[in-house]
Amino acid sequence: MLRRTLLATAALALAAGGALAQDDPVKAGFIYVGPIGDGGWTYEHDQARLALEEHFGDQVETVYQESVPEGADAVRAITQMALSGADIIFTTSFGYMDPTMEVAAKFPDVKFEHATGYKRSDNVGTYSARFYEGRAVQGLIAGRMTETNKVGYIASFPIPEVIRGINSAYIHAKKENPDVEFSVVWAYTWFDPAKEADAARALIENGADVILQHTDSTAPQAAAQEAGNVITFGQASDMAEYAPSPRVSSIIDNWAPYYIDRVQAVIDGTWESDDTWDGIGPGMVGIGEISSAVPEDVKADALALKDSIASGEYHPFTGPLNRQDGSVWLEEGEVADDETLLGMDFYVEGLTGEIPN
Structure with missing residues (x-):
């Protein structure tokens, strides 16, 4: 029973x-x-x-x-x-x-x-x-704060997720500073502190005074701190131990x-x-505190961009945008569809170098 x-x-x-x-x-x-x-x-x-x-x-x-x-x-x-x-x-x-x-x-x-x-x-x-939403905010700050007009980007693997981030950061840096140039170093690793530090030092030696990264260690932050007069952004985690400088903000994965x-x-x-x-709206992507090393007007504009993305008022991939070869990708006011973003395998116009196979 x-x-x-x-x-x-x-x-x-x-x-x-x-x-x-x-x-x-x-x-x-x-x-x-x-x-x-x-x-x-x-x-x-x-x-x-x-x-x-x-x-x-x-x-x-x-x-x-x-x-x-x-x-x-x-x-x-x-x-x-x-x-x-x-x-x-x-x-x-x-x-x-x-x-x-x-x-x-x-x-x-x-x-x-x-x-x-x-x-x-x-x-x-x-x-x-x-993550590309957070890269847009980083790009704005990078474009406004660089004094050499050279931004270095340490990339992990040439997959759409990483390519989207490079494009988003570049688009928004370029909007703020038409003279900005990006140099991308492919590390072919997610986590290798020695390799990441070497990549950061090479970019800094070539004139970059802003370093962005899509790799997982804090080694680029330490390399920038050693160099001085270089700003960085925390990746995936706040990396706040390097604030207020070189780390001036971060993308935080929640x-x-x-x-x-x-x-x-x-x-x-x-x-x-x-x-x-x-993304930012639902809270899966957070923007780490913007440090005192960032001028107040730049901070205000970065937070305004963050809020407009979170509300859905603005999409980081809004036309007019061309592909690297100059062909039209998005017309004025046109927004990228998710299918294209998920399979992104191209740079936008203005970025130099080739995406490795």
Whole structure:
């Protein structure tokens, strides 16, 4: 009789929406491309993991593996996490896309969430942030504050996410300063402090007095501090230990609300594969405090730009804009569509150099 009662209770719970009371906590796993102490990308994902634990308490158990290389090593790490009993696994770097899909096909009852990719299935969702919105704000400040008219940009890999950021920063720097020039160094790494520092020093030696980065360590900040008279921007995390100079502001990735929402869906039995791409407005992209090293008029204009993006009044990719070869991309007042932005593989007019294959 007791067994029949329990089965009936379970059936009613499932019929009500798939949620089923259980004593065991939901197990959420995280695969990180860098160390949790990188001060940037992985640090912020791990801060969100800790926020997840704080929010749910005993309802959720989290596990993570840091510094997992993209490729075959990722397949092994994700597989091991699935075998360990994870209910949902967040794979937090673009290069984990195919490994995530491969492992997910073998574990249909596990939910997977992949950051910054575009491949989905019934048990794989995707999520990213509109970092290019923050790059627009950085570009405005860079264009106004450079004295040499030379801005250096340390880029990780030539994927649309990174190319969008370069274009957005350049467009808004150019609006403020028609004489500005960008030099892009491709580091081919997300996290390599020595390589990132070398890239920053090379750009500074070539005259750049502003350094932007799409890599994860604080090494470019330290290199700029050593050089003096160079400003930088925190990437993914605030990097505020280098404020008020060289770090004058930052892009801050806020993943905690998303992680809490998706784990709640697992608890409730309502999780479905989805694609999320949020920006400043919803709070997934934050703009770190603009430091006292920035003149008040520049700060005011940067904050006004931030607010207009957040409200939807302004889109960072609004025409007229041409491609690098001079061909028309966007007419006056025309706004880029998400499909083009998600696949962006070209520079806008004015940027020099070629995008590597």
